[in-house]
Amino acid sequence: MFTPLVRTATAVLTAAIISAPAMAADLVINYDDLNAAPKEAFETAVAKFQEANPDINVIVNNTDREAHKTAIRNFLSADAPDVTSWYPGNRMAPFVDAGQFEDISDLWESEGWSDALASTKPSMTRDGKQWGVPYTYYQWGIYYRSDIFADNNITPPTTWDELLSASAALKEAGVTPFTIGTKFLWTAAGVFDYLNLRTNGYDVHNDLxxxxxKYTDPRIVDVFEKWKELVEPxxxxxxxxxxxxxxxxAPFIQGEAAMYVMGNFSVAAMREGGLxxxxxxxxxxxxxxxxxxxAEEAPTDAFFIPANAKNKEDAKKFLKFVVDADVQTEWNATLGQLPINKNATPGDDKFIQKGFETVSTAAGLAQFYDRDAPAEMAKAGMEGFQEFMVKPERMDDILKRLDKVQERVYK
Amino acid sequence: MNTATRSDIPKNRSWYQRNRFAITPWIFLAPAILFFTLYVIAPIFQSIWISFFEWNGLGAKTWVGMGNYVELMDDDRFYTSLKNNLWWLVLYMLAVPIGLAIALFLNQTVTGIRLYKSLFFFPFVISQVVVGLIFTWFYNPNFGIVAIIWEFFGATPPAILADEDLVTFGIIFAGLWPQIAYCMILYLTGLNNVSPDQIEAARLDNAKGFGMLWHVILPQLKPATFIAVVVTVIGALRSFDMIAIMTGGGPWGSSNVLAYFMFETSLSEYGFRMGYGSAIATVLFLIMLVYISFFLYRMYQDEKGN
Known part of the structure; x- marks a missing residue:
């Protein structure tokens, strides 16, 4: 009955079905960074994991970060991988609440991570349980053109008054003190967070x-008044x-601006730009x-096991591998960021060294405004920050508007 | 079979054979009806239904009744979007007369006219995203062509895409470029069908210039005009890609339109309020419904007239 073609196809299919169990177990990992350094760091680690576990067949899906943010909502329920990258804090909240991430508190317990990963434990915790493992974080701060500072005899500021006088001196010399690009909003949140953390501290950041x-609280108004001292001149x-x-x-690299409130990932781009x-x-x-x-901003990136994962055993093996001190050392050296395991060694790059110093001595670590606040509040808030930076005279209207949004979001 | 007599046939005819003239059209229509219902009609009701809930797309839905609509009525961003949508509708209409003007200009036989027509049509062929990107560079106050022109006259170039008063017009202007090309091509095909006899006759009656255009040519272009208006209105109401690529609704939401606002609230990184997004979609649908009914009514009248 069967034509030769059908018979061949059937044979192939049967062979595939029969041989499947004999093959290694699949471990599907969804990752979200296609930039050169993160991609290389991730792929190197996966290759090492594969080598150490020849019985596991690792399959990697690496997508663009923005695409991943949308896709995760589909693949978690429809076609869950065994491990996926995502963010801790409020960003993981909707998935945790919907029961789509696996509770791995037992792993934190048995592996003693509460000690080794102490700095990031609070942000991985929700409802008293841990839902994933961090794999990297990075410092924020002011990146500045030391050559321009030296040319104008300006010393790097350590207090607000010094910052203002340094800015005035730069402006005098025809250099814009700060560069920033607020088209995608979050950069303005970095400035706001720091002004808030320095004026009011970590607890106010968290309470806000x-x-x-409220945004019309005198303490928050203070923050905006400080911000005005930079915006208005x-x-x-x-x-x-x-x-x-x-x-x-561009203005930073061309020497038209001298400071940038940014995360450490910007250093790679500055070097690429020729600095x-x-x-x-x-x-x-x-x-x-x-x-x-x-307190400092130190946004953390993490790995999670979806509740619908097929191969949770090997997924846990991978998470254990990720936080291992040696793996962390190597991974973050390539990535140019800070290892989350306190037993790991930070890279010998000067920014990593300084960042590690800054972050490890901080009184508290904030994730970032748009990761700590619920998504809707974050969006409205950051639009308000952007508007304020262009139209500082609208401060009162903006703050009242944010109060209105806040009232609705947190009800 | 061959032995059957002719008189058997009517008795043995199946139910289908007896009714096939009534049924066959429905069989042909069935696939279209099925998929149209499944992918167009059902989602309309589904999204109206969702608009009565508070839902993040993952967890349980909470019934809030008209809550989303009440909130919408009190949302500044909604009014900004609505206002911008009206600007889009009004200014996008410019594409129709400009398209006509270019079509009339190109409707001549000189060497290489095909090339010129293709060049004018080109913006419609390239993706809206590319158009948006190109105009973003044009408008860039540091190195864009707009800045260069401004600086030539010694003025400080405006940051069009960062100015809440200019941004919508900047985007509409970019959107007009491909839309004019679209209207032009519609009119060019329309002009091919203008009857030479009538023009000849009009000439004999001493018609020329604008009178000729208004009284002789335009009436014959009525079908083209109708389609041009239809596609332009639809284009204006669903303006989305330009806004997404050029400003993302910014600065601080001032270039938002309903379609993008809906996307932003329900599907973007800071959104996932499915209920609220659906409420916006429903309002947008109602606005379109006014227009669609008019369109269907016109179609119906025309068919009846024939």
Whole structure:
């Protein structure tokens, strides 16, 4: 009955079905970074894991970060991988609440991670349980052109007054003090977070993003008043609302602007733009209120096991592998970021060294405004920050509007 | 079979054979009806239904009744989007007369006219995303062509895409470029069908210039005009890709339109409020419904007239 073609096809199919169990177990990992350094760091680690576990067949799906943010909502329920990258804090909340991430508190318990990963444990915890493992974090702060500072005899500021006088001196010399690109909003949140952390401290940051403090609260108004001292004299580049953070690098690289409130990932782009390590340097954001303990922004990236994963055993094996001190050392050396395991060694790059120093001595680590606040609040808030940076005279209207949004979001 | 007599046939005819004139059209229509119902009609009701809930797309839905609509009525962003949508509708209409003008200009026989027509049609062929990107560069206050022109006259170039008052017009202007090309091509095909006899006759009656255009040519172009208006209105109401690529609704939401606002609230990184997004979609649908009914009514009248 069967034609030869059908018979061959059947044979192949049967062979495939029969041989499947004999093959290695599949471990599907969804990752979300196609940029050169993160991709290389991830792929190197996966290759090492594969080598150590020849019985596991690792399948990697690496997508663009923005695409991943949308796709995750589909693949978690429809076609769950065994491991996926995602973010801790409020960003993991919807998935945890919907029961789509696996509770791995037992792993944290048995592996003693509460000690080794102590710095990031709070952000991985929700409802008293841990839902994933971090694999990297990075510092924020002010990246500045040390050559321009030296040319104008300006010392790197450590206090608010020094920052203002340094800015005035730069402006005098025809250099815009700060570059920033607020087209995609979040960069403005970085500035806001630091002003808030330095003026009011870590607890106020958390209370604000948790909806316990109003935006018209005098403490938050103070933050905006401080911000005005930078906005009104024109200490930020013009037209920042048209630029992405990458586009805003251009004035920095060309020497038209001298400081950038940014995350450490920007260093790679600065170097690509032709700046050498002699021209750029890093300082933590200056002190505003000396009575406030120094907290830092350190957004963390993490891995999670979806509740619908097929191969949870091997997924756990992978998570254990990821947080291992040696793996962490190597991974973050390639990535140019900070290892989350306290037993790992940070890379010998000067920015990593300084960042590690800054972050490990901080009184508290904030994720970031748009990861700590619920998505809808974050969007409205960051639009408000952007508007404020262009139209500071609208401060009162903006703050009232944010109160209105807050009232609705946290009800 | 061959032995059957002719008189048997009517008795043995199946039910289908007796009714096939009534049934066959439905069989042909069935696939279209099925898929249209499944992918167009059903989702309309589904999204109206969802608009009565608070839902993040993952967890359980919470019934809030008209809550989303009440909130919408009190949302500044909604009014900004609505206002911008009206600007889009009004200014996008410019594409129709400009398209006509270019079509009239190109409707001549000189060497290489095919090339010129293709060049004018080109913006419609390239993706809207590319158009958006190109105009973003044009408008860039540091290196864009707009900045260069402004600086030539010694003025400080405006940051069009960062200015809440200019941004919508900047995007509409970019959107007009391909839309004019579309209207032009519609009119060019229309002009091919203008009857030479009538023009000849009009000439003999001493018609020329604008009078000729208004009284002789335009009436013959009525079908083309109708289609041009239809596609332009639809284009204006669903303006989305330009906004997404050029500003993302910014600065601070001032270039938003309903379609993008809906996407932003329900599907973007900071959204996932499915209920609220559906409420916006429903309002947009109602606005379109006014227009669609008019369109269907016109079609019906025309068919009846013939």
């Amino acid at each position: 993003t948790a909806g316990k403090i 024109g200490y930020f580049v013009e037209n920042h609302a048209t630029m992405s953070w990458q586009e805003a690098l 050498t390590d002699d021209q750029i340097d890093y300082i933590p954001f200056p002190t505003i209120n000396p009575d406030v303990a120094r």
